[in-house]
Amino acid sequence: MSSFALRSWTEVSRRQITENFRAVRNVVGASVEVMPVVKADAYHHGAVEVSRLLVSEGAQWLAVSSVEEGASLREAGIRARILVMADFLPAERAGLIEYELTPVIHSLPDLREWDQLAVRSRTPLLYHLKIDTGMGRLGARAGAAEILDAVTNARHCRLEGLMTHFASAGDYSTSQTEEQTATFLDIVSDLRHAGVEPPYLHLASTIPVAYGRSHAWGQLVRPGHAIYGYIPPPRGDVPERILDVKPALTWKASILTVKDLPEGSLVGYGGTYRTSRPTRIAVVAAGYADGVPHQLSNKGKLIASGKLVPILGAVSMDVTTIDVTDCAPLAPGDSVTILGREGDASLDAQDIANVAGTISYSVLCNISARVRTIYV
Numbered sequence: 001m002s003s004f005a006l007r008s009w010t011e012v013s014r015r016q017i018t019e020n021f022r023a024v025r026n027v028v029g030a031s032v033e034v035m036p037v038v039k040a041d042a043y044h045h046g047a048v049e050v051s052r053l054l055v056s057e058g059a060q061w062l063a064v065s066s067v068e069e070g071a072s073l074r075e076a077g078i079r080a081r082i083l084v085m086a087d088f089l090p091a092e093r094a095g096l097i098e099y100e101l102t103p104v105i106h107s108l109p110d111l112r113e114w115d116q117l118a119v120r121s122r123t124p125l126l127y128h129l130k131i132d133t134g135m136g137r138l139g140a141r142a143g144a145a146e147i148l149d150a151v152t153n154a155r156h157c158r159l160e161g162l163m164t165h166f167a168s169a170g171d172y173s174t175s176q177t178e179e180q181t182a183t184f185l186d187i188v189s190d191l192r193h194a195g196v197e198p199p200y201l202h203l204a205s206t207i208p209v210a211y212g213r214s215h216a217w218g219q220l221v222r223p224g225h226a227i228y229g230y231i232p233p234p235r236g237d238v239p240e241r242i243l244d245v246k247p248a249l250t251w252k253a254s255i256l257t258v259k260d261l262p263e264g265s266l267v268g269y270g271g272t273y274r275t276s277r278p279t280r281i282a283v284v285a286a287g288y289a290d291g292v293p294h295q296l297s298n299k300g301k302l303i304a305s306g307k308l309v310p311i312l313g314a315v316s317m318d319v320t321t322i323d324v325t326d327c328a329p330l331a332p333g334d335s336v337t338i339l340g341r342e343g344d345a346s347l348d349a350q351d352i353a354n355v356a357g358t359i360s361y362s363v364l365c366n367i368s369a370r371v372r373t374i375y376v
């Protein structure tokens with residue numbers, strides 16, 4: 001492999017992920033467990049590496065989206081509890097048992113199926129039940145009486161957690177989160193009166209932790225983005241932020257070529273940029289197939305020799321062209337920073353998302369599989 005140089009790669013700081021996890025734990029305190037969300041390959045930080053690290057830091061729970069994601073953690077030797085959050089298909093039920101994954105059940109009919117499976121497998125299968133308290137996506141949209149009925153009839157499996165998910169956690173200009181919390185807590189209270197009291201109630205992802213919505217922490221919180229160093233920007237009348245985290249991932253790429261173009265030259269597909277002066281360009285070995293958003297064409301920046309420099313023309317599949325006229329001399333093989341920090345210049349996933357008209361989650365998740373990850 002040594003005959004292949006890296007065209008584009010990410011550097012993930014183990015230390016920063018550890019510090020972010022510790023910061024979340026300090027904020028919620030010892031009475032609330034932290035279940036880091038490592039779905040989507042840990043938001044491109046590498047699910048196996050990140051999970052090993054967090055388990056060694058004391059994480060008892062991890063959350064993934066699918067049975068397949070959970071199974072690959074088991075195959076890598078991860079022994080922590082694993083919650084599968086984004087539903088599963090009937091054909092995947094056997095995999096949940098085989099890999100000792102804990103499902104989130106998303107409807108009352110699915111709960112009956114899970115109970116039938118518990119009968120057939122002769123084990124008291126655990127499950128968490130998600131209630132749709134107003135997000136209008138996954139989860140049982142049902143009242144306390146129906147839920148109580150379904151839970152008590154599912155005699156062969158055990159309700160370990162009751163959860164919900166917020167639609168507008170970061171938007172303090174709407175009462176949606178408070179309404180969802182109230183709906184959830186009302187159902188919890190009715191169940192408790194009927195003697196049903198699961199050990200874990202959980203509602204909170206990154207934002208309700210970061211902004212101290214502590215009545216929605218329950219016994220377990222589910223931070224994803226915060227573990228990787230991001231807290232999405234909130235809106236409205238926002239309370240004080242109580243969590244401080246920093247990005248753990250840096251994304252770099254190699255320069256393939258540097259050359260001088262005369263004034264008036266067109267750059268890239270469609271000739272969407274014309275040089276307004278004699279311009280030194282560098283062609284960088286990362287394009288939209290690597291995850292550089294195409295929307296950065298003629299809008300975004302990269303960092304070259306410690307300076308923010310503009311992207312010229314269209315981002316293409318494999319390469320991106322930048323203006324390095326005002327930079328210290330650069331040569332093929334030198335690296336530039338797509339996401340990260342060089343000296344005073346910095347670009348994080350939120351900055352990129354702002355320019356590309358998307359969200360920081362999507363910038364990280366779209367870094368493609370061909371971009372190698374190096375742990376530092």
Ligand SMILES: *Cc1c(COP(=O)(O)O)cnc(C)c1O
Pocket residue numbers: 037039085165204205206207222223224225226
């Ligand atoms: C992805 C996800 C989370 C984590 O969200 P962040 O905003 O990244 O902290 C928590 N809960 C559920 C149900 C999720 O799908």
